[in-house]
Amino acid sequence: MIVLKAPQEQVLSALQSVAGIVERRHTLPILANVLIRKTGTQLQLTTSDLEIQIRTSSELGGDEGNFTTTVGARKLIDILRSMPSDQTVSLESRQNKLLLKGGKSRFTLQTLPAEDFPLVQEAASFGPVFSVPQKTLKELLNQVSFSMAVHDIRYYLNGILFVAEGKQLSLVATDGHRLAYSSAQLDVDIEQRQEVILPRKTVLELQRLLSDKEGAIEMQFAGNQAKFAFDGMEFVTKLVEGKFPDYNRVIPKNHKNIVVLGRTALLASLQRAAILTSEKFKGVRLNIEPGTLRVASSNAEQEEAVDELDIDYGGDSIEIGFNVTYLLDVLGNMGQDMVKLELADSNSSALVTIPDNAHFKYVVMPMRI
Numbered sequence: 001m002i003v004l005k006a007p008q009e010q011v012l013s014a015l016q017s018v019a020g021i022v023e024r025r026h027t028l029p030i031l032a033n034v035l036i037r038k039t040g041t042q043l044q045l046t047t048s049d050l051e052i053q054i055r056t057s058s059e060l061g062g063d064e065g066n067f068t069t070t071v072g073a074r075k076l077i078d079i080l081r082s083m084p085s086d087q088t089v090s091l092e093s094r095q096n097k098l099l100l101k102g103g104k105s106r107f108t109l110q111t112l113p114a115e116d117f118p119l120v121q122e123a124a125s126f127g128p129v130f131s132v133p134q135k136t137l138k139e140l141l142n143q144v145s146f147s148m149a150v151h152d153i154r155y156y157l158n159g160i161l162f163v164a165e166g167k168q169l170s171l172v173a174t175d176g177h178r179l180a181y182s183s184a185q186l187d188v189d190i191e192q193r194q195e196v197i198l199p200r201k202t203v204l205e206l207q208r209l210l211s212d213k214e215g216a217i218e219m220q221f222a223g224n225q226a227k228f229a230f231d232g233m234e235f236v237t238k239l240v241e242g243k244f245p246d247y248n249r250v251i252p253k254n255h256k257n258i259v260v261l262g263r264t265a266l267l268a269s270l271q272r273a274a275i276l277t278s279e280k281f282k283g284v285r286l287n288i289e290p291g292t293l294r295v296a297s298s299n300a301e302q303e304e305a306v307d308e309l310d311i312d313y314g315g316d317s318i319e320i321g322f323n324v325t326y327l328l329d330v331l332g333n334m335g336q337d338m339v340k341l342e343l344a345d346s347n348s349s350a351l352v353t354i355p356d357n358a359h360f361k362y363v364v365m366p367m368r369i
Contacts, residue, residue, distance in 0.1 A: 123222035156242030321369035
């Protein structure tokens with residue numbers, strides 16, 4: 001049976017959309033495979049790592065009929081990548097093997113039985129479906145994902161908190177030193193607050209798959225799972241269990257010293273100062289005085305960098321230290337021209353926001369220098 005027959009770029013695109021979660025080495029060899037299911041003319045590709053499952057459906061030609069098998073995902077992608085994008089490729093089933101043809105090339109691939117493929121057991125009941133444009137969710141993820149913890153023993157920090165309540169979707173990430181919050185409007189009113197923590201791997205995969213199109217992504221949450229549907233794809237993931245910190249208590253209110261300045265000028269100044277910070281100790285000092293912001297850094301070799309920016313400011317004089325990486329991360333992931341810094345004193349956390357925009361907040365703890 002000819003399972004599919006289509007241009008290389010179509011087949012490769014469908015495979016790449018599901019293959020991001022496939023590990024090359026796995027304790028279960030079949031998880032290195034993609035599950036191929038043909039029903040009539042519809043071809044379904046499914047991958048899983050036992051925590052996340054991604055499925056896409058498309059029409060990729062070939063014979064009509066019913067057929068299922070599994071084959072090495074990465075191997076198939078590597079072969080397809082080596083072929084011209086406009087070349088028609090076909091996949092045929094032959095006695096427990098798959099034959100991939102393209103031009104004058106032939107590849108015979110070993111398969112494993114489809115019934116052995118461990119599909120993720122979907123939750124019995126999900127909450128209400130709500131949607132936002134893909135572009136919106138991608139922006140929200142980009143605005144907070146850099147604040148996720150990496151391999152923290154407080155496992156609930158290794159991901160992003162999603163909160164759907166009323167007509168608002170809020171995303172929060174923190175690693176204990178900084179916290180990023182971003183929100184957007186929903187198309188429906190969520191009566192009962194829905195709160196889940198998406199694991200880090202799921203977040204990175206969503207960022208890879210979401211496009212900048214206005215097309216919607218539908219979301220549903222259950223007790224231990226989340227489900228996303230977009231562009232003919234279905235994405236099911238396990239959630240991180242645990243209680244996320246109360247982010248509202250972390251976000252400072254009523255800081256009286258406020259500086260509004262150009263984002264690119266501040267970013268460039270911090271990048272210059274970062275050059276002379278030591279590898280281990282990424283500290284920079286900010287001296288804020290009426291009219292002037294001074295950025296300074298030094299290292300163990302007694303080298304020093306000082307950079308000055310003119311600012312419109314008439315508040316208290318403050319000297320405060322930060323890990324420069326935490327400031328570079330937030331400024332590099334914002335697209336706006338202006339940025340607002342709110343400070344209390346040298347020992348309190350600072351709040352970074354966008355002027356006249358309540359949808360984004362970034363809190364960063366000070367550092368003793």
